[in-house]
Amino acid sequence: MRMPDKVSTYCRKCKTHRVMALKQEKGGRRSGGLNWSHRRMKARRRGHGNLGRYSKKPVAQTKMSSKASKKIDLRLTCPECGKIAVMNRPRAKKVEIFKAI
Ligand SMILES: [Zn+2]
Numbered sequence: 001m002r003m004p005d006k007v008s009t010y011c012r013k014c015k016t017h018r019v020m021a022l023k024q025e026k027g028g029r030r031s032g033g034l035n036w037s038h039r040r041m042k043a044r045r046r047g048h049g050n051l052g053r054y055s056k057k058p059v060a061q062t063k064m065s066s067k068a069s070k071k072i073d074l075r076l077t078c079p080e081c082g083k084i085a086v087m088n089r090p091r092a093k094k095v096e097i098f099k100a101i
Pocket residue numbers: 011012013014015018078079080081082083
């Protein structure tokens with residue numbers, strides 16, 4: 001998918017059309033969520049106890065295949081107010097942002 005780096009669209013904050021800068025947002029990194037003592041206790045507990053339905057791996061895990069195209073995160077930034085708007089998340093295999101004159 002080829003997209004221009006400048007798109008003229010409506011700004012909801014300014015309530016007018018403006019030429020906005022388009023940028024592709026990269027996926028964020030997942031945080032660990034646990035502090036060091038929790039991680040230590042989790043590691044010590046490994047291999048003990050019954051986890052119920054989580055003890056077995058799901059059947060669907062091996063049968064499921066991932067989709068060929070992924071939803072891309074395109075964001076528009078207003079030059080006047082700095083408001084960032086998310087585009088309607090289209091599906092694409094590859095994204096190319098070209099320089100619009
Ligand atoms: Zn604006």
